[in-house]
Amino acid sequence: MPTELRERIAGEIALSDDPGRTIRKWREEFSLSQQQLAAYMDVSNSVISDYESGRRKSPGVGVIRKIVDSFISMDIANGSPVISKYSPAEKDDFIIAMKEFPYGMDSKEFIKQISGKDVNPDDLPNRKIYGYTIVDSLKAILSMNSADYLKIYGWSTERALIFTNVHYGRSPMVAIRAHPLTPAMVVYLKPEKIDPLAIKLSKLEGIPLVVTDSSAKDIINRFEEKEDP
Secondary structure, eight states: OOHHHHHHHHHHHHHOSSHHHHHHHHHHHTTOOHHHHHHHHTSOHHHHHHHHHTSSOOOOHHHHHHHHHHHHHHHHHTTOHHHHHTSOOOOOTTEEEEEEEEEEEEHHHHHHHTTEEEOOOSOOOOOEEEEEEEEEHHHHHHHOOHHHHGGGGTTOSSSEEEEESOSSSHHHHHHHHHSSOOOSEEEEESOSOOOHHHHHHHHHHTOOEEEESOOHHHHHHHHHHHHOO
16 A cells, blocks of 8 residues: 555544545545545544535544545455555656655734745735645646646645746636635735735635745745754
8 A cells, every 4th residue: 555645644534624625635636425425434424515615523543544444445346546646756857856844834824934926915814824836837837737737736735836937827716616626825925916806716715825035045045044943
C-alpha cells in the first residue's frame, strides 16, 4: 500500500479544522460516492454522510485509518489512477519553492508575515496554513496539465498557493475553481491589477485572496529566518 499518500491523507484529515469537509474532498478526488465508500467499509450510508456533514463528532484515529485504507484499496482495484497522480516525482520548473510547516500557522499571521492584504471582502474564519507552494503562473499556464496540478499541493492542501508573474489573476483562480482540491489561501506577488472575477471566485471558494509586494525570495527568506533559533 502506498505509505506516503496514505499518511498524507490521514494527516490532513486529522489536522483539518473541518475533518468532514476534508474527507469529502478526498472521497471526491478518488471519484467515489458516499454509497461506494460506505459499502466498502461495511457501514451504513448515513455514517459517511454524518461524518462529512459534521453531524457526527470528528473521527478518531481508527476511523480515519479505515477511511484512508478504503480510498487506497479501492483505487488499487481500479488501476491506481489517483495513486499514480500523487507518485513522487521531480519538482517541475513551474514550482519555484515548496515548504511544509511543522505546525499550523494562523492565516492572519501568515498574511502578516508576507506583508500581504486580503482582497476578499468576506469575513472568513481564521484557517491554519501548513505550508506554501510558490508557482510561476506563466510557466504553469504554458506547461501544466491536470495531473501536474496535484503536485503543487505537497503534503497538504491546507496551504497557501503563491503565484508569481500575475497580471490580473484570473487564470489561477479559474484553475482552482475548476479542480476539486482547494487551497487554504491564494497569494499573488506584485500583480498589475486584480480582475474582479478573481475576487468573485475567491468569495465562492471561501478562501483569502492575498496580494503582496514581497518577492518570492523575500517570502522564502522570511520563513527560513522564522525557523532559526
